Amino acid sequence: MTGPGQDTTMERFAAARLWAAGRVPYLASALFALTPLVHDTAPPRLPADEHWNVHLNPGMVRDTPVPELGWWLIHQVGHLLRGHHARAEPYRDPEHRLRWDRAADAEINDDLGDGPAEAISPETLGLPDGLLAERYAELLDLIDVPPHLAACGRAPFTGPSTMTALERELLTRAVAAEIEARGTAPGGWRRWAEATLRPEVDWRTRLAVLIRRGLAQAAGRVDYSYLRPSRRAAAVPSIVLPALVRPVPRVAVVIDTSGSIARTALDRALAELDGVLRAAGHRRIEAICCDARAYPVQRVRRAAQVDLVGGGGTDLRPGLAAAAGADLVIVFTDGDTPWPERSPRPHAVVVCLFGDRGSAPPWASTVRVPTDER
Structure with missing residues (x-):
């Protein structure tokens, strides 16, 4: 899409990103690493793909307040930093994919607060805070999710790769270091930074x-022992020498x-x-x-x-x-x-x-x- 409509979309996206960076300055590097892609087929809630492209639907961006757009940008950066795209691999089939999407949202949103009414969080699900998405996915099998709560959704297609895997890894570690240095991030982000910078060995x-x-x-x-005489003793038969043994x-x-x-x-x-x-x-x-x-x-x-x-x-x-x-x-x-x-x-x-x-x-x-x- 090109023309004035796209200009308006990009302007509102830029304003939302500035709002988000002011709200969570420890994630600013990640927010400004996003590459916006504008197209009419993009679902709402600004879904991002694994290559750090965020997909913007012009109508949704036009009709949504800038703070709400910024909230969804923070949310999507959370998915990317925590590797939810790779962790979703065991939940590829449609039967389990929605459960994973909801579980991944719950892992992120317990730290965000003040989200849109339809956003999923542990509180809205009646589940405890601070769990990983894999654990939330297990618990979601045991409860009925209210129909008005919806997962943020997936990007309609994967955009171009603007960063290498190494660059994404370096960005993730830089964000983790920033969180540790500031010390003011919510507990979930501090735990994530600790695990990223000092991963626990299996x-x-x-x-x-x-x-x-x-x-x-x-x-x-090793020590000397007379239980196994040294072969050097053969040169002097009258002397028994000890040999080195390894117990x-x-x-x-x-x-x-x-x-x-x-x-x-x-x-x-x-x-x-x-x-x-x-x-x-x-x-x-x-x-x-x-x-x-x-x-x-x-x-x-x-x-x-x-x-x-x-x-x-x-x-x-x-x-x-x-x-x-x-x-x-x-x-x-x-x-x-x-x-x-x-x-x-x-x-x-x-x-x-x-x-x-x-x-x-x-x-x-x-x-x-x-x-x-x-």
Whole structure:
């Protein structure tokens, strides 16, 4: 579309973008990175495509107040920064796509406030704030969405790519850094900035790295032993020389069996431990179940073979004391236990914490294991 109508559309778009930048200055860089595309087939609510093109319907732009246009621009920038286009991949089929669109709107709009009456938010849905779109999508299966609430919709087509993937990534990180530097953004945006600048490593990856590091440190300790005489002794038959030996690391697993840990989460973590140890060539572990006392050591070849016994209160100090002779100690717990003031061994201790409430001692490496992981 060309001519005076387009000029009016672009002028109102520019005014809306200035209004939005004044409302949320920490998103100004993202707002001014949008490329407007004007065409009569664009749906309302200024949908944006994954290439940072925002699609403007001249009639809608003409008839909508500038502050409302600015609100929708902030909303669309939220979709782009939070990667909703890529995250929508599991919801491609029409049956689930509307549910995803509504869920993605709810993730963004809990921080915006003062939105149009038809905008979806956790409050209008009767759902809690601060959840990710994936969680809202699950909850939307359980409720009836009021008919007057509509998702913001999708762009009718994908416009030209005006930025490379690297440029989009750099822009996203720049916006996250701006949010952190200002410190005045709503909580949802601050959490997003933290996750963007310091992404959390998957717990399986971190567990594998820590276990392999502990095994490598233990295997790297060599000493002299007369159990295997040195081959150099053959030159002097009357003298027996010791040889350097590399011991097989002892791995002990202390399992909190007090009853406060979900069995499904514990089974998942033990299965992951099995895989890491097998990949490292380790064939035997010493498992110690512990509630308020340590139960007899179980020497098994697979973590799944452990007989989980216990069910009383929680105090893992006896279990750690029982594991004191091991080179690598792995603890599975929710952290609701007293800890020794010092590490029971000078070697590696890895604490796998279930949930997000408990804590590990400062002398241990920590892995957070989500209890609600699908």
